[in-house]
Amino acid sequence: MNDADATLLEISGLSKSFGKYSVLADVNYRLRKGEIAAIIGPNGAGKTTFFNLITGYHRVDSGTVRFQGRDITNWPRHRIARAGISRAFQVSNIYPRLTTYENVRQAILAQEKKTLDIITRAGGLAKQDTLELLKLTGLLSNRDTVAGILSQGDKKKLELALALAGKPEMLLLDEPTAGMSSEETHETMEMVKRLNAQIGLTILFTEHDISVIFGYARKLSVLYQGTLIAEGTPEEVRKNEEAQRCYLGEEV
């Protein structure tokens, strides 16, 4: 398919500084549709900021973000979400006083544009989709638990479920497995991989766990002090001297 080679995300000259601290400087990045890619780098390299700029969490200082050919730079967050970019946060960002079920249903109703409905009882809506997504993310047994008291690992799963509910074209995962047991980590990443294979969901994630990075990403980019210093297949990056010196050398 021609479509599979199409560039989904194209970032050019992206820069951001907070006060006098430059966090990202002139980052250029391309991501093809259907890719599983990882951004790696030491703490403070700018990985989360990179995600924050793509999703509209922070305003871009300079540079452009193009998604599916459209310039989405500095769009409001909800419009970027609607355009097809979903995001799971590093620190789980859920609805603590709603049940797990209600959390997921809320995100699904938002995706289905039903949230302006003031007459229908929410309790009867989106049952099937909500249950399916709970099952997919392994949260079915916790469906009536108030989300605020879920375990850290389950919160991360819920975080992922909320992001998936948006039926995104591209999924940004900021350390998706932080706080999970190694078993949960494996399950979660396998699920992400399956989604990529089955529905062609494009995935961009950050991660510190070397086994996750090299086990799942097909493209790696190394971010170091706000600039991209290396990019390529996992093998290429593993051999890249600069990448080794700056980041991988510490851990491999």
Place this chain on the structure above:
Amino acid sequence: MKNKTLLAAALFLFAAVLPLIVTEFWVHVLTEILILGLFAASFNMIFGYMGQLSFGHAAYYGVGAYTTGLLMVKANVPLLVCLPLSMLSAGLCAAVLGYFCVKLRGIYFAILTMAFGQLVYYIIFQWYSFTGGDNGLQGIVPPEFLGKAANPYYFFTLIVVAIGMTALWIISESPFGYTMRAIRDNAERTEFIGINVQRYMHLNFIIAAVFAGLAGALWGPFNRSVAPDLTNWQHSGMPVFMTVMGGPFSFLGPLVGSTIYTLLMAFVTSFTEYWPLVSGVIIILVVLLMPGGFLGLLNEKFPFLMQKLSGAKETDEQGRQEP
């Protein structure tokens, strides 16, 4: 759901029978409980459901009261026509003022709502030729078919308030209502699931004002007059007190709060004029001893009872078994 419908029906029947038992004085008190209960419930759409404190909600109550008052006194418009018009005028007022309020959160939201409330108050207070200024409007009498006795107007109020509360209940249980809870819990996440949070907050602000306007519209004919005090910040504090007292996290909390507050006020003022002193002490005790309000306390002490009544475990029916 069944439990809740039954509870609502039982409450309505109870409220319908009460005036046949008590004296006229208490029928007046009951009418006041209902009107202020609707006012507080509309306030709680912003406080309990959306998670923002409005300290200027009386502005919309007052706009509703004055709309009905002016239409009845100056143009002889029938009360039944005045009610929807009061809702409309309060809603329009909130559409303009709320637009600015929802740009802010927390204490800043509270301060701006209060500032706008005071603005409405001063406009009504100063505009003698139109609103009667600090004299207010006198001679707002209920329509003839309700007569002059206390009971008919009470029943009329009961029906209108029941309709208003039902509408608020339906909204609070709708996808929109859950979006409000989502914004309360985590506004940031709500943006990232593709919802324009500010726009939704604005809509909810208008909805809350519309029902405050309806409550206000009932006040004039009940009290035979309206005064600018209805819109000032002290009056905005009333739904806050009532909701905190009754429990902001239950739909009926504000109504329970209005009942306790209004009954106490009627009781205490019958033998001392220091009601504000007493109410102040009560507020302090409520905040210190039962932060979830009266219903919150019940929920804590008798969780089984409250689950049955409020249907807190109703999520069961969401998927566990097909209806």
